[in-house]
Amino acid sequence: MSRVILFNKPYDVLSQFTDxxxxxxxxTLSDYVQVPxxxxxxxxxxxxxxxxxxxxxGRLQARIADPKFKAPKTYLVQVEGIPDDNALAALRGGVSLKDGPTRPAEVERIDDPALWPRDPPIRVRLSIPDSWLRLTIREGRNRQVRRMTAxxxxPTLRLIRWRIADWTLADIAPGRWRDA
Structure with missing residues (x-):
């Protein structure tokens, strides 16, 4: 039977076991997960x-990571400003990036989610408000969500992946993990 671990990766931690x-x-992951x-x-x-x-x-790893399988990934995204309906429509239709157009995303404005504080905190501009989005994509290009909102x-101020397919981050504190 395959083992799947759900890990809440903190800010400033690499997604690999060595650096x-x-x-x-x-x-790195080895500072938090000591599972061989x-x-x-x-x-x-x-x-x-x-x-x-x-x-x-390895098969499951490839199926989760490979964009051809279109596993939905949902993010909670704190952005600079308050996106209007046109900005949300553009994300829903797919935006043009330097490496080509993105697939359409599911996106909605959400209330400030009750999350752990980030260390270090995001930069705050007194003259520019911020807001939160729930955004789901089915591909995984390099820094894609950040590039889409920009x-x-x-621009993205804070990015938290909340869900991959049916797995969710609910009830897992930063730096903690549990078996799926």
Whole structure:
């Protein structure tokens, strides 16, 4: 039977078990998950937080990570400004990025979610409000959500992956994990 671990990756942690490319060590998965023979299914950028799946099943790992399987990934996204209906419609229709158009996303404005504080906190501009979106994509390009929100004029301030397919981050504190 395959093992699947749901890990709430904190901000500033690499989505890998070692860091060979840095002269000064950075936090990695090995600082939080001491389970042998599991590997991340996909990645989550160092400056993003939230759900990262780890598994000992190579086929499952590929199925989760490979965009051709279109596993939905849902993010809670704090953005600069308040996206209007046109910005949301653009995200829903797919936006043009340097590497081509994105697939359509599901997106809605949401109330400020009750989340853990980020360390360090996001930058706050007194003259520019911020707001939250729930955004679901079915592909996984490099920094895609950040590039999508920037393309519609609302740079991402904080990005938390909340769900991958049927797995969710609910009830898992930052830096903690549990078996699925």
């Amino acid at each position: 060979r490319n840095s002269p000064s060590p950075r936090a 023979h599991v590997y991340p299914a996909g990645r989550l950028d160092r400056d993003s937080e939230g759900l990262l799946l780890l598994t000992d099943d 393309a519609v004029g609302h």
